[in-house]
Amino acid sequence: MMSRFLRAFPLPVIAFLVCFPGCAEQKNSVSPEERLAAGWQNFRGGEFSLALRDFKGVGAVTAIDSPVHLAALYGEATTWYLRRPDEDPARSATLYRQVIQLAPTNSLAAWSWLALARIKAQPVEGNAPELEPLVLAYQEVIDRFPFHPAGEEALLLQQAARLEDPGTARAREVLEVLDAFLETHPESPWRSAAYGLVAHCCRMLGLEERRLEAAIQAWKMAEVDPTNPFQDLAVTYWQIATIAEFELGDFETAREYYRRLIDEYPAEQRVFVAIQELARMDELEARLRTEASTP
Amino acid sequence: MSKSIGSFLKKHSALIVVGATFLWSGLSILSSRRAETPSKDGVVLRIGHWQLEAGVRSGFNAMAEAYHKLHPNVTIIQDAVPEGTYGQWMSTQLMGGTAPDMLEAGKVPYNVLLGYYNRYFLPMTSVVNQPNPYNKGGSMEDVPWRKTYKDSMRSGYIEELQEYMQIPLSQFGVRVFYNKDLLKRLTGREIPPRDYREFLEVCRKIRSQASENGKPYVPVAGSGYHMWMWDGYMADPLTYGALRHLDFNRDASVGNDELYVGFKTGRINFGFPAFEAKYRMIRQLTEQFQSGFTGLGRDEAVFLFAQQQAVFISTGTWDVGSLHEQARGVFEVGIMEFPFPTPDDPEFGKFAEGPVYDKTFTGFAFVVTRTCKHPEVAIDFLRFVGSQKGNEELNRMIGWIPAIKDTQVAPMLEPFNPQLQGIFGCMPITLGGETIIKWTQLSSLYQVNQISYPQLTAEFLPFYLEHGEDEWAELYRNRRRGMVRDEQLIAGMRDMAGASPADASSTRWIKYRQLTTNRLINRDLNAAFLRNQLEAGGAGHVAVPYEFSPEVIAAVKARLDRGRPVELVAPGKERD
Known part of the structure; x- marks a missing residue:
């Protein structure tokens, strides 16, 4: 009797254990959209395993052609790509390609193409990745989505990668590409970043006037995030002023931007240096005037 | 009978002492818990911090009392934990889901803290963008809370998350x-x-x-x-x-x-x-x-x-x-003030081009935990102690400097007024692990007068030049290795931007583009430029950064002479 009971005892326990999680699951059920959002929340919190569980869970209960399913696949791919440790770039690439295959013209396909390129941008043991495959991968995004934010971002990342090469020939090529981008993308929110790269090319090529012009354009086009206390233009003012002062001898422009820096960012570390530079320019001009007036 | 009691007590004295202590501690815990138990509709909030300095706990108690007078159903209790164990204590509480409602966040490595911000603390951006209701009737009644701070609440903003996460309450500085x-x-x-x-x-x-x-x-x-x-x-x-x-x-x-x-x-x-x-x-x-x-x-x-x-x-x-x-x-x-040399100092005057740049910083910053059952009350208490009057009062009691603008500072703290225009150090001599160790060892010997400056530098220089090459390369490798963390943030931000309602979406996309520009597009440009210049031709190719070249002097002279701009580099003529 007793032994029968003992043999039968595990059955209800097992039944309970099997049923209970199911009940709990049912009780706590959330919509796929909410679970997708929870997945990204977990991703941002560094809980990559939980994020994967959420993304896979959404994928399992949604129709393959639904936007949520696509978003879940994209989330899963991004997690496999960026999780540390236990990242799996190959698996990630397969999932991104699934997104692309399922909806080749969807916005997520554009971001997936960009992600495929970014996988190639990852350093190998801290060293820079091979340039040519990376440039080609960016080109895929640019060719397929030339006016999508992902395509525009790819172009800038591609040109920045190419600028790591020290040659002036490369800088000239990059400058041409950027000029074309600025001409064909008059409304792009990436124009400030593009002008920043133009200024860098001009620095490499010694085209100081164009460099100054590009730096000023980058400042004028810069988007402002009013909620970010760290986003200040002190560095931008400083760079414009120093290009004008030391590369062109354009002291009027230099003075204008040093003064902007002093007025708008009085607590900035550069203020003292800016005050000194204003005095140095005055001194140089005074000396030159004296020399000119001395026969 | 009395003899047997006496012998019993004697025999079991240790046990009795332990038992009595146990009973006493149990009763103490019960009575303090009872005192902390709110009435039926009451709220008890706990605030955890590591500030055991004189005045902090009594200051907080007084502010909690003042808040209780305004909101009789709210009781604030402090958990003051020693600095040395605070990080472990905070981590344990957070992971166990038993953390106080408000916490001074810190005492763990920054990358760990970043994870905590995401996982355990509530973002404050929407809160700090609103005026602080406790500033009503004052000069900053309609000013967003973050802008009432002397530093625009910089230390509350976590750049990696692009969110305000913590509320600083005091300003700090160093003096003699x-x-x-x-x-x-x-x-x-x-x-x-x-x-x-x-x-x-x-x-x-x-x-x-x-x-x-x-x-x-x-x-x-x-x-x-x-x-x-x-x-x-x-x-x-x-x-x-x-x-x-x-x-x-x-x-x-x-x-x-x-x-x-x-x-x-x-x-x-x-x-x-x-x-x-x-x-x-x-x-x-x-x-x-x-x-x-x-x-x-x-x-x-x-x-x-x-x-x-x-x-x-x-x-x-x-x-x-x-x-x-x-x-x-x-x-x-x-x-x-630190007794810095004057410009006429015979030995150091020529190096003292100005006073020392001294930007004070705000800290003593608090987060609200996600496990808080009454986050709106916790936020309201932080608004109370972060208001013009509240912050001034709290810091007056502690003896610290308020973090909020237009507040009174105790006369004894006046020497802490920051010096915002001045000179700063330009000798970051170490590059990485080995040069740091070597320099620390040698400079410690120098500080206690066991070696002279020529000995210090003669021993360090060859080591620096030899190992610096590898450490410089490692510095760049580490920068690249850190890229994945930036990509994680950017991917998370992209999702937030795409999923935000229309009004928030635009700001989120701006944040996304700024993160991408600063951390991916421009990431290596300056470093690569410097390295390429160095590799291309050594010292001769590295420009003198703050010198007027003869061409620039000629251009300035021409402008002065003619009053019009002069082209330094002819169009199409590029540097090879």
């Missing part, structure tokens, strides 16, 4: 504290020394005298902990002049990679007068410390000061209350 009575007794001075020469003279007088037990007085109570303050506020700023030689990317600071390039290309060496001056001053300063100071900790130096064996000690606003408390009834504590 001194024993007024002892200074007068030993030197006859009512006022502290105002500049470096006076300071050295005062120190000489102090050193020449001994206490009643024959122990010589020490001018400065120092320790390994205190050294950075004297270096950072006195000696390092003397190296400011290196900026004009080494700021190759012209961002108005000298990076450790730029300094290395300077040494490697022969642009600069340890014989550079400003570098020599810095180390001469360090030697002169450390001669005023007690012997063996490098092996001592913060508490030992404070003890020496409290025992009236030393006249000066450097520390921050966080110690104001504690030092006053220790000195109460024994001696009076004064606060003074």
Whole structure:
């Protein structure tokens, strides 16, 4: 009797254990959209395993052609790509390609193409990745989505990668590409970043006037995030002023931007240096005037 | 009977003591828990922090009491945990889901803290963008809360998350504290020394005298902990002049990679007068410390000061209350500026191009945990202590500086007014692991006068030049390795931007583009430019950053002559 009971005892326990999680699951059920959002929340919190569980869970209960399913696949791919440790770039690439295959013209396909390129941008043991495959991968995004934010971002990342090469020939090529981008993308929110790269090319090529012009354009086009206390233009003012002062001898422009820096960012570390530079320019001009007036 | 009780007590005395202690502690816990239990509709909030300095707990209690008067159903209780164990305590509480409702976030490595911000704390951006209701009727009634801060709440903003996450409550700074009575007794001075020469003279007088037990007085109570303050506020700023030689990317600071390039290309060496001056001053300063100071900790130096064996000690606003408390009834504590050399100082004057740049910082910052059952109440309490009146009152009681604009600062804290225009250090000599170890070992020997400056530099330079190459490369590899963390943030931000409602979407996309531009597109451009220049042709190809070239002088002259701009580089003519 007793032994029968003992043999039968595990059955209800097992039944309970099997049923209970199911009940709990049912009780706590959330919509796929909410679970997708929870997945990204977990991703941002560094809980990559939980994020994967959420993304896979959404994928399992949604129709393959639904936007949520696509978003879940994209989330899963991004997690496999960026999780540390236990990242799996190959698996990630397969999932991104699934997104692309399922909806080749969807916005997520554009971001997936960009992600495929970014996988190639990852350093190998801290060293820079091979340039040519990376440039080609960016080109895929640019060719397929030339006016999508992902395509525009790819172009800038591609040109920045190419600028790591020290040659002036490369800088000239990059400058041409950027000029074309600025001409064909008059409304792009990436124009400030593009002008920043133009200024860098001009620095490499010694085209100081164009460099100054590009730096000023980058400042004028810069988007402002009013909620970010760290986003200040002190560095931008400083760079414009120093290009004008030391590369062109354009002291009027230099003075204008040093003064902007002093007025708008009085607590900035550069203020003292800016005050000194204003005095140095005055001194140089005074000396030159004296020399000119001395026969 | 009484005999048997007596023998029972004697036999089991240890057990009885343990039992009685257990009973007492149980009853104490029960009664304190009972006192903390809110009434039926009451709210109890806990606030955890590591500030055991004098005045903080009583200050918080007083503010909690004042808040309770305004909101009788709310009780605030503090969990003050020692600094040494705070990080572990906070982590355990957070992971166990038992964390206080509000926490002072810190005492864990920054990358760990970043994970905590995401996982356990509530973002505050929407809160701090609204005016603080406790500022009603004042000059900042309609100003968003974050803008009522002296630093626009910079320290509350976590750039990696692009969110305001914590609410700072105090401003901090570092100065020299001194024993007024002892200074007068030993030197006859009512006022502290105002500049470096006076300071050295005062120190000489102090050193020449001994206490009643024959122990010589020490001018400065120092320790390994205190050294950075004297270096950072006195000696390092003397190296400011290196900026004009080494700021190759012209961002108005000298990076450790730029300094290395300077040494490697022969642009600069340890014989550079400003570098020599810095180390001469360090030697002169450390001669005023007690012997063996490098092996001592913060508490030992404070003890020496409290025992009236030393006249000066450097520390921050966080110690104001504690030092006053220790000195109460024994001696009076004064606060003074660091005695920096004046421009006419015969030895250091030419390096002291201005006062030392000193930007104070806000801290004592609190987050609201996700497990908080009444986050709206926790936020409201932080608004209360972060309002003009509340913040002024809290800091007045603690003896710290308010973080909010247009608030009264205690007269004794006036020397902490920041100096926002001035010079700063430009000698970040170490690059990575091995150079840091080598430099730390050698400079410690130098500080205690076991080796001279020529010995220090002769031993370090070949090591630096040889190992620096690898460490520089490793520096870049580490930058690249860190890229994945940035990509994680950017991917998370992209999702937020795409999923946000229309009004928030635009701002989120701006944040996304700024993160991408700064952390991916422009990530390696300057570094690559510097390295490429160095590899291309050595010193000759590295431009002198702050010199007027003959071409520039000619252009300025032409502008002055003709009053019109001059092209320096003809169109189409490029540098090869």
